[in-house]
Amino acid sequence: MHQTLTAKLKLEVTAEQKEQLARTSLAYREALNYTSGVAYQMGKTYNGTKIQKEVYYTLREKFKLPSQMACNVPRQVGATYKSLRTKLKQNEEATASGRTKKRYKGLDKPPKYVSRTCTLNYQRDYSFVKDQKVSVVTLDGRIKVNYQGYSKHLEMIASGVAKIGAAKLWYSKPTKTYYLLVSMEVEVPELAPTDINRVLGVDVGQRYIAVAADTRNKTQFFSGKKVRHKASRYVKARKTLQRKGTRSATKKLVALSGRERRFIADTNHCIASQVVTPNSLIGLENLTHIRERTKPKKKGEKASAKQRRANSNKARWSFAELHSFIDYKAVLSGSLAMKVDAHYTSQACPCCGHTSKENRPNKGLTFVCQSCGYTLHADLVGARNIALRVLLSRQDWESTGRFSAVPGASSDEAKGERLSRYSQLRWTIDAISTLSETEPSGEV
Ligand SMILES: [Zn+2]
Incomplete structure (x- = not known):
């Protein structure tokens, strides 16, 4: 390879x-x-x-x-x-x-x-x-x-x-x-399933740019608070300059957008190098619907003027770039990154499989399974479900000898079958995970 x-x-x-x-x-x-x-x-x-x-x-x-x-x-x-x-x-x-x-x-x-x-x-x-x-x-x-x-x-x-x-x-x-x-x-050497000694899932989102969880209960939270705040400042500055529209403003605008792009890239690099460890199998969500998911809720005529202002100043984070950095670093360190279906990753209970919107009472910070009572930090649910789905792919890889990196391009039937297999997955490790927050801003 x-x-x-x-x-x-x-x-x-x-x-x-x-x-x-x-x-x-x-x-x-x-x-x-x-x-x-x-x-x-x-x-x-x-x-x-x-x-x-x-x-x-x-x-x-x-x-x-x-x-x-x-x-x-x-x-x-x-x-x-x-x-x-x-x-x-x-x-x-x-x-x-x-x-x-x-x-x-x-x-x-x-x-x-x-x-x-x-x-x-x-x-x-x-x-x-x-x-x-x-x-x-x-x-x-x-x-x-x-x-x-x-x-x-x-x-x-x-x-x-x-x-x-x-x-x-x-x-x-x-x-x-x-x-x-x-x-x-x-x-880079061809990998075999037995080369893999760590399986993890990476979820991306608004509150945390990335959350990584492996099947040994190690978790990494990359807070989006500071970096988003900084990114939003770029957006605001850009708006002001665009309104001015003078020649020197245009010049400043070019420099500013370069700085903004580099800032996002630096942060993404930093997160990717902390997530990727040697000999890992890393699950990433298929991002096709991410735009809809990260788009602020209220929009258009119904949103208040204040809400609209808040929306427009919100920076768009490049998750696709983060994924490509993870993929790139994975290959160079004897690891592999793969895409998994994103369906219901935030709603399914990692413990009993019960999938419902109600598992997020009041859309709060805590996930509470309405069937088995399993309670977890809501932002961790996605990453754990992704990790489980990757684990399934690893087993398929071992039994068939074939590694398929992207599930996307298959038929609806295959997808239905895959989702039904996903619903059988259970997080069985009982250890209580210790949550640690990491600010990705250390080097940027
Ligand atoms: Zn449950």
Whole structure:
């Protein structure tokens, strides 16, 4: 099994090297925009080879690009046109079937490249050399640059376990720093059910961004209070700036949304690394209906002005991102993440299986089973039910030798059968769990 990942390496450049990288990446961007114009005139072609024949000498002579880069540019432009044409086609189909009335405008004029990036091929345009340096092609020849990064990634590069692919030179405007985004492929061993020694479920929601519970009664609560408060402040600030609408406000808005996105990503990373332990099988809810679930209740005309204000300032958390981080970290630590059906995970009693809305009296913080009296922190019920469902999948895995990661795409019949099996599940461990709250904000 392979896992692809991107190592983000911060380049520690001298003033002169910075100048060289700037000239190179700006020339590359200009070359992209020139080539985009040419491809447009060639009937919006996405054929990279055709485009290359047309522009290669100009890219070499006028833009002074090294030969390899002069080949990368037309290829990249071709890929852009291909994806835009796909979008256009999808739009035409949607228009024909009446699903939309909006016309796709992405190909009305040649697409323009705005960000300062540059694609580099491994061992042609860049390579790793001794003393933790990377050698990068510029318009003025090769330069050797020191770099820093996530220690696990540096280890993979140094040890040679990762298969290194193409990289992107990327410039962060707010920090005025150059990064090299290196895509790598690592081999991860195929897992057997017996490699798994911990089974847990992760539930996401409003009050707690995540609650994790394993079948040995270890629980982790990641409070959403502080982080949501901070995220909501971003939303409010964004609204104020949007209302202003001046040029400088727009500039601030771009910086702000970048900061907001990074804050959410940092928090998600932090939660994911605390949830994922080696050799675990981790259950995640199928998130298809999460939007409806986390949407504030009152909405539209019925909601009061105050309620509407409160709703609109509430930040939307990216749970899909959290899931993808958990999945990514799991694969790298000899674990597996899988999706389970989310149906009734918050209403079913983990102890006797009784499923009812009434199990949450007054929608309070406590789950009280109306059949057996089992009482539990309401936010823990979901995570435990998910853990139980994963445990079932682990047993299937062991008996059939086949691991199915997503239950989603099966028939209604299969789903009905699965739900009926779920209703037989029981949480039988009697130990009283000790609840500990963890603030995920430690590193952010
Ligand atoms: Zn019960």
